[in-house]
Amino acid sequence: MAVTLAEVAARAGVSPATVSRVLNGGYPVAGGTRTRVEQAIEDLGYVANGPARALAAATSDLVGVLVHDVADSFFGILAGSLQSALAPAGPSDARRLAVVCNTQGAPEAELAYLALLEGQRAGGVVLTGGAAEDPGHTAALAARVTRMAAGGVPVILCGRPPLPLPDELPVATVMFDDRGGAFRLAEHLLALGHRRIAYIAGPPGLSTTRERLAGHRAALVRHDPGLAGICAPLTVHAGFERAAGYDATRELLRRGEPFTAVAAANDTVATGAAAALRDAGIRIPEEVSVAGFDDLPFCVDTAPALTTVRVPLREAGALAAQLVTGRRPLPPGGLTTLPTELMVRGSTGPPPAGGSRP
Amino acid sequence: MAVTLAEVAARAGVSPATVSRVLNGGYPVAGGTRTRVEQAIEDLGYVANGPARALAAATSDLVGVLVHDVADSFFGILAGSLQSALAPAGPSDARRLAVVCNTQGAPEAELAYLALLEGQRAGGVVLTGGAAEDPGHTAALAARVTRMAAGGVPVILCGRPPLPLPDELPVATVMFDDRGGAFRLAEHLLALGHRRIAYIAGPPGLSTTRERLAGHRAALVRHDPGLAGICAPLTVHAGFERAAGYDATRELLRRGEPFTAVAAANDTVATGAAAALRDAGIRIPEEVSVAGFDDLPFCVDTAPALTTVRVPLREAGALAAQLVTGRRPLPPGGLTTLPTELMVRGSTGPPPAGGSRP
DNA sequence: CGGGTGATAGAAAGCGCTTTCTGAATCGTG
């Protein structure tokens, strides 16, 4: 059917071993021989049989990418830049393939896909998205990651905290400074004069949720130790979807506790919050300021444009790709924290002079 | 290292062949034996070695998904629902893995990734996104697809026209009624009273561009045969990014040809157009109406909410997954056209009474 | 000028599965 390595070898007048060696390098092959083999490969249009190679080498060209859901822009951008960075010189010289798996953040799904990827002898794995902070899951995940990494498979944790693992393993973590971003965002709101700041946090038990909330609270406390207490009843947990932000905001409104600003766990939730406020006849930012997190592309086009915290997703994806392919050495200590940046736009402004409306 | 099939066989007291048969079915295995094997698999936590299986069976569990760019919501949603639908009963029983490849719509990239996927013995391929309508590329693509399909690999074309291929091949096409959608959108604008309608088309030579433009024009012509001529100077081609829409609109404005509405090739371009209009001090929709295409999630949150045409991306992804896995038989004729739906929102309204502003 | 010493290339043994091809029971039936 397809051209095999043996055919290439025959045409070049060498042994299969030699062809394998020019293909994989790491072994001396004389210039003339190499040229002849390359010519034969070219002539025959040889493309390696991935499974055969993976079986023999016990490692494949597959790179597993676990995301909550690629349909979500956050993960789409991350996965997209990662995939593109896997073939830095363009698709024509691509070799590693990205296997993307939607886990919805569910621990069992992560474990299941990791098992599958291990079965596929994936040459690397990138785990993205906030992690469930459940000891049982963390242990199970750590065990699985240890196994894979011990087998020489690089594992990159991206946007989630490091796992408790032995140091020598090829595991690296790329984090976002979520805490710092949330801190600066809250500072921004405080500087504008807001004191009753509602916060729509992500699902409880998720690392991202905790980090962002922690940064937010830290800023409140720093400004005024009593503020966190005042704002506590204005803090709710919700999912990461727009509808969750909408519902959470309605709930907040229903409670009757006044607030002049609402910060959300991410941009999507923030748009839901903004919609709920609008539907309640509340003007943004004149009556209530709204802020998101992530700086997804749509933020500049909402009405008004959303103040948010930029998370360097493209950079993270590209970095993860370099780390997982070994094109960039794993940093000592294994942890890289990427900076986040406050993006002030139209959805935040000073609180109304006459007091809060809701 | 990992548990092998032979170990499972030993534990169950059967031959490897038998284990393979209970794993793959299609061959009678007595109830008792099957139970014993399943128990052994469970006990040992056996996970099949993908490459070995793929090598022996000459087909892998990989499904190639070619997209222009997963970072783009259009493709992210398509790929996301496709990936999720690959494991209908949840990730724990997933078997097929989605390999997503960003091609940027480039013909060479599509060919390169297809070669790679063929080398990986992919068990199916889904080609999404508008296709370059270049005869050379179409022929090369058709050749490659024929080869793969002839080898029993289902190929699904999604959102692009069918390829000229023999009928018996396992190839199916899932199209969107782009033309109909564009037609109805233009009708909507015409019904509102617009006559000078600008159109920011996609890149020339792309099937999607042609279809949408054709539908748009057909509506103009149907309404008034002279209208297409009037609007011709108001039609420009641009890329699919927001910036392209912004620039194209500025260019349109600079030309001085008045218009009261602008329809864009997609939502992203439309937001760029809207931004350019806003920056020029033009009110939407009071002075100029704006419409997009695709109905990406952010459409409801722009200012004003974007009138657009809904493209059933999730449905298409799920359908493609079913077709490519053989869970749903390929339709006779191979072509399925999914309906599109006009979504009227705030960005379109009647043209200004006093004539057009630009 | 002979035996180390590198530098290259080939032979061959798998990697862990699938899948014929056989073989041995078990069954139904005249």
Next chain:
DNA sequence: CACGATTCAGAAAGCGCTTTCTATCACCCG
């Protein structure tokens, strides 16, 4: 009750690579 038909399980031959291990040259130095 004997014989072919049927059902189930095992033996073994690969699938197309990688990778030791081995073999062959050329050299080079004493």
